[in-house]
Amino acid sequence: MAYELTALIGVGSPPPGSIKLPQNAWLLPLMDEDHNAAELSFAASVACITAEFCGGAGAQTATLYVSGREQTKFETGYQAINDAPHALGITAEPPKDAFDTLGLGRYRRTEDWLREAMPPPSP
Numbered sequence: 066m067a068y069e070l071t072a073l074i075g076v077g078s079p080p081p082g083s084i085k086l087p088q089n090a091w092l093l094p095l096m097d098e099d100h101n102a103a104e105l106s107f108a109a110s111v112a113c114i115t116a117e118f119c120g121g122a123g124a125q126t127a128t129l130y131v132s133g134r135e136q137t138k139f140e141t142g143y144q145a146i147n148d149a150p151h152a153l154g155i156t157a158e159p160p161k162d163a164f165d166t167l168g169l170g171r172y173r174r175t176e177d178w179l180r181e182a183m184p185p186p187s188p
Contacts, residue, residue, distance in 0.1 A: 067119040068173045071095045073102050075111040076153050082182050086167045088155050094178035106130035112149035129153075 072094045079091035102111045114127040127139040127149035139145040150163040157163045
């Protein structure tokens with residue numbers, strides 16, 4: 066089964082359109098690589114994460130932004146999405162890793178996160 070996610074993750078005051086996660090974290094789903102992570106990181110550190118997997122093959126990347134600048138790139142195979150939240154101060158709750166602690170497996174596609182972030186207007 067495929068999994069793909071492109072999003073910003075941060076801790077603290079959530080930006081508009083974001084989804085609240087455990088440990089005072091938030092997730093802002095992105096439809097493309099164009100994002101405002103550097104701008105958002107002036108308030109608090111932000112990580113831009115991407116993951117694409119299908120049938121066990123794939124890749125993860127994450128970039129940490131601090132004070133308006135790219136600080137660290139996490140490109141360590143299956144660990145990028147666990148390393149970036151740790152850099153934001155998120156603590157894995159054993160036996161879970163950071164990915165499961167934040168509930169990033171709730172949806173398998175970025176579009177599903179977008180639907181949660183922007184529910185349809187009420188009639």
